[in-house]
Amino acid sequence: MLVDVLESDEEEVPCLVPVDDEIPTLVESSGTNQLLDDNVPDIPVTVITGYLGAGKTTLLTHILKEQHGKRIAVIVNEYGEGEAVEQPGALGVGNEKYEEWLEMTNGCLCCAVKSNAVMALEKLMEKSGKFDYVLIETTGLADPGNIGQTFWVDEGLSKLYLDGIVTMCDAYNIDKTFQEAGGKLTECERQIALADVVILNKLDLITDTQKEKVKQRIQSINSSCDIQYTTHSRVDLDAILGIQAYSSAAPPSTTEHNISSAISTVTLTTDSILKRGDIEGALETLLWEDVDSSDSDVNNKGSHVIEDTGKMKMLRLKGKLQTSDGWIMVQGVRDMFDITEISGDNIPYQHLVFIGIHLDRKRLSDVTKMRVR
Template sequence: MESDDEEGPPMLVAADTKSVPVTIITGYLGAGKTTLLNYILTENHGKKIAVIMNEFGEGDGAMEKSMTVSSGEADAPLFEEWLELRNGCLCCSIKDNAVKAIELLMDKQGKFDYILLETTGLADPGPVANLFWLDDGLASDIYVDGILTVVDGKHILSQLEEQRKDVEINEAVRQVALADIILLNKIDLVSEEQLHKIKSYISDINSAAIVIPTTHSRVDLDQILDLNAYGCDSSHSQLQDNLMGKQQSSAVLSAGDKNHIDTTVSTVRIDMDGSLDPQKFDLFLQNLLWERLIQSSDGSAMELLRLKGLVCEAGNSHSTILQGVYETYDKRTTKSPILSPSCSLIFIGRNLEKQVLFDALTSCLASP
């Protein structure tokens, strides 16, 4: 769906649930992204996967050597070379425009079961995800299945704590905050005490993400592919588990119980009974994301990095999935009928205050 206000930031375009899923893979240089991709591409998983890569900073395997790295010339081709692998997978190196590369992929190479997009080591995955949601033509062919962040267990704490004069929230924090899945890699290089501290730190930032400890980026692919985090065909209970983080539900609720203002990046979860008035709810989202009118009790504007939820809207017999990144959000009606009206939302950002958010959402409830 699109915003009626041409001057305002657009809402996301709904994706076709039968389209090809895309997982955005992000993480700092050296975290293990390319190792993960090499592992996926060489496994006998039975999927026809297309991988789009735009950096070759890790490893010197035969896959990278077989591909041509961009020369950086202005008239160079958008993508350098398609490399077809024996197990039916396909790999592509690109210069800069991942959306165009995927359009060419879908047009010239045929349909795939899955697409993996690796971002650069310092990339913010938010705008990358928005590119797909805001491209009307592309949204009919693919949908974002989830954002996966690979973190280096040995260095992640120092990366998260890095203070930068030019930014208030550094790239490592943003990558963790926006993730649906966090691959905590290189755990063999840290002690149990350090591992516990890392998990606690990550949970403070994004307690809705599922954290998977691993070494050498080796992971059960069923844990990271086909997350269906925003799939509209699932039952209401399945949607709650997928969307709100089944394995991390206790951590989310714990973080959500913080009523004080948190100036660092943190997670707040709100659960409430009843249905929301669609117009009031849209106005709440616009005031929160676009106008920055929802403020904490000390007058600080709340800054949202990620927003997701499962809500019931008055006049709709089926529940609605909400997802948002920064100033962009999307609402999609599911195939799950509403039995008992309720709403669950997760907010990840700065200057969050649960009571203020709860009161604002309460004012959006539809009359009985």
């Protein structure tokens, strides 16, 4: 079966070839399908998000068409918020949709899903050996944090790990997006706050002065993210794939910016050797008791906004700490966090980074027994 994929006004649509139906032998273990070959390396998963019109579809078209030498499995999420608000990469002929994995002529795989991407991920693992990276595109109004949390709770995804969250921003329209929210926090800002890499797209449409202004706005929301500058969504894939944002030992940036924004970054550090139980207790207090858990809404102009109650809301947490039992890595999205043991080699200092709304620096410092850097 051959179908068209990823309609684009700018690029010729990539061609598809039938998928080889042969899959590795599966074995049933504890109610979960797992590959017999445990030597298969874990696969990094990159989540691509970005507000409507940021250029995600154009990026995916490049990935699925060009001969870049990378074997990437791409999941296109067609619907968001329960309705057809965006169809960035519909697979199919006419109105017919497909949810099977299709193999591209450049070695990539592609699948469109109309519901939970986790099901597509679980089915993808049957094709282990055909790909080295997984890329999930969310719809423009989706919360990438929901996908990020999945990798800590779904045992069926044990051979996959979250490599990073990449947010695409429309450099020309980003200010308009913020203005349309009427002063409320936008979904666009939350996507930036959760990002490990921000792709600032459509640079050909703005001046250098406007570029610097947008850059400062992004850094005021998330000072720890890497910013890639692009035109027509052409980005070096090595800058967004295999970045190990959830396992890298490099400390985050702590640059401060003076642009007013309710979303901010707070970095804590310490010279003390902590107890793991104390760290877990502190994070449980901060994430489960101290923060506001209300979700987003849509205002009367149609913009997706986050209800701002004036209380502390956590979006992202990451860091490396030394405990009496060894070094640990802490990763969190919204009210969920994960702690894993790591090597302490090449870690310059202990740190915890909180990205969120109305962050109370004193409260964060008092509960964790760490100082604000």
